[in-house]
Amino acid sequence: MNYARIIGTGGYLPENVLTNAELEQRIETTADWIVERTGVEERHIAAPGETTCDLAEQASRRALAAAGLEPGDIDLIIIGTTTPDHVFPSVATQLQHRLGCHGGPAFDVQAVCTGFVYAMDIASRFIRTGASRRALVVGADTFTRIINWQDRGTCILFGDGAGAVVLEAADAPGIIxxxxxxxxxxxxxxxxxxxxxxxxxxxxxxxxxxxxxxxxxxxxxxxxxxxxxxxxxxxxxxxxxxxxxxxxxxxxxxxxxxxxxxxxxxxxxxxxxxxxxxxxxxxxxxxxxxxxxxxxxxxxxxxxxxxxxxxxxxxxxxxxxx
Ligand SMILES: CC(C)(COP(=O)(O)OP(=O)(O)OC[C@H]1O[C@@H](n2cnc3c(N)ncnc32)[C@H](O)[C@@H]1OP(=O)(O)O)[C@@H](O)C(=O)NCCC(=O)NCCS
Known part of the structure; x- marks a missing residue:
């Protein structure tokens, strides 16, 4: 069992959609400028009170369903995030609690937009060494919570969301x-x-x-x-x-x-x-x-x-x- 293989994926976007037309009303910009310079036409924004852990939970449940697994099958949770619900505890421990799979390691990785790639690398190493057999790896952010909505150079770009994969130990790649x-x-x-x-x-x-x-x-x-x-x-x-x-x-x-x-x-x-x-x-x-x-x-x-x-x-x- 020398490799980690993806056996399920899931994603979640908050319901609320913010269009370029709405941004035109808030800041000095045009929808055409935003599309031409960034390609972004709309982005999803977490509802008041909706947190990174909420988004991560939805994406994780979808990834587990796609993998045909129960939360209890997971022995490692790593979340890439820069916008945790709390200073501590980590989002990963709270996600573990919500899923009801207690005891295994669970931690956040802070590498901003590279957070999920960092989390995948680390989870793959856990699996390759035999320390874990099935890992839930998540990238989740409510990045718009740290956006200055008066700054037209940044507020046009970002949105909120979460994505997750389940990795399992396998004899063949998997992660190469x-x-x-x-x-x-x-x-x-x-x-x-x-x-x-x-x-x-x-x-x-x-x-x-x-x-x-x-x-x-x-x-x-x-x-x-x-x-x-x-x-x-x-x-x-x-x-x-x-x-x-x-x-x-x-x-x-x-x-x-x-x-x-x-x-x-x-x-x-x-x-x-x-x-x-x-x-x-x-x-x-x-x-x-x-x-x-x-x-x-x-x-x-x-x-x-x-x-x-x-x-x-x-x-x-x-x-x-x-
Ligand atoms: C932010 C970004 C879209 C700006 O586009 P740009 O072509 O580089 O534009 P500049 O920053 O050079 O600004 C050009 C002009 O557009 C203006 N401008 C900036 N945002 C604007 C907006 N939303 N609407 C209209 N004009 C805008 C600037 O004020 C500037 O005006 P000036 O020439 O009068 O000073 C672009 O730099 C970008 O996407 N960078 C990468 C950002 C990114 O991906 N970050 C995350 C990485 S993980």
Whole structure:
């Protein structure tokens, strides 16, 4: 049992949809500008009182149902999130409690938009060493809770959501390889300057809101997503032609298109949910994966390349046979 294999996927988006037409009413922008620069037409926003754990629970129950498992079959829960319900305990422990599968390890990973890719890498290592047999791996964020709705450079991009997979130990891949990276020198290109230890007050100047230098983030994201894709493929003696589906972090339509072009990957082989999801941070990769599994594009035996990029900066890739 040397591999971790996906046996079920699930996704959940909050009911409330925010369109570009509604954003036109709130800030100095146009729907055409947003679509042309980002590709986003609408995004889902968590209802008042609806938390990251609520979204994670819905996605997890769908992934468990798809896997044909009960919560009690799960012995590890890892959630990638930057917007936990509480400072502590973690979302993962509260999800474990709600599902009723007590006792196994459960923890959150904070790698912003790369959170799910980080969580997959870690879960895969737990399974490969025999420490776990079946893992629930989730990316969930209510990222719009840390958005300044007066900042037209950020509020147009983000949405809320959750995606989940169930991983099981298997004799054959499964996850072939995974790689994680970070470089803290880029902190101030994409960050929330306020925090628990440095202090924050949502009514004052040190409010906990996302700040981003968009065009600089854009350039690093495109270069990095291309490089991480090529590195993991080369290390496994594969080429872009061997990839059936590229599932990149759904940051922005232009970032996705530029990444596909630089890789020489036809855009039809890339899962793109930016138009209807926006950037859902850690949820974006598992949500896109779930959409393409459920609509039948992704078939058993396909080679998938999941790539993430986010604040920190953090980045990473997971190469797998579905
Ligand atoms: C944010 C982003 C869409 C802005 O697009 P851009 O083409 O880089 O635009 P710029 O930031 O250079 O701004 C160009 C102009 O548009 C303006 N602008 C910014 N947001 C606007 C909006 N919503 N509507 C209209 N105009 C806007 C700017 O103020 C600027 O005006 P100026 O020239 O008068 O100063 C783009 O940089 C981006 O998507 N970056 C990556 C962000 C991302 O994916 N982050 C998450 C990574 S995990």
């Amino acid at each position: 390889d995974s790689r994680l990276h970070a470089d803290g020198r880029y902190k101030e290109l994409l960050w929330v300057p306020a925090g628990v230890s440095s202090g924050y007050d949502q009514t004052q100047q040190n409010a906990a809101f996302v700040e981003m230098r968009g065009s600089e983030v854009f350039k690093v994201a495109v270069t990095t997503l291309k490089e991480i894709s090529e590195q993991i493929l080369a290390a496994n003696h594969l080429t872009v032609a061997d990839v059936d589906w590229l599932i990149p972090h759904q940051a922005n339509r232009r970032i996705l298109a530029a990444t596909a072009k630089r890789l020489g990957l036809p855009e039809v082989k890339m899962v793109d949910c930016v138009r209807i999801h926006g950037n859902t941070s850690a949820a974006s990769v598992p949500l896109a994966l779930d959409v393409a599994v459920r609509d039948g594009r992704i078939q058993r035996g396909d080679t998938l390349l999941l790539v993430g990029f986010g604040g920190g900066f953090t980045w990473g890739a997971v190469l797998l046979k579905y």
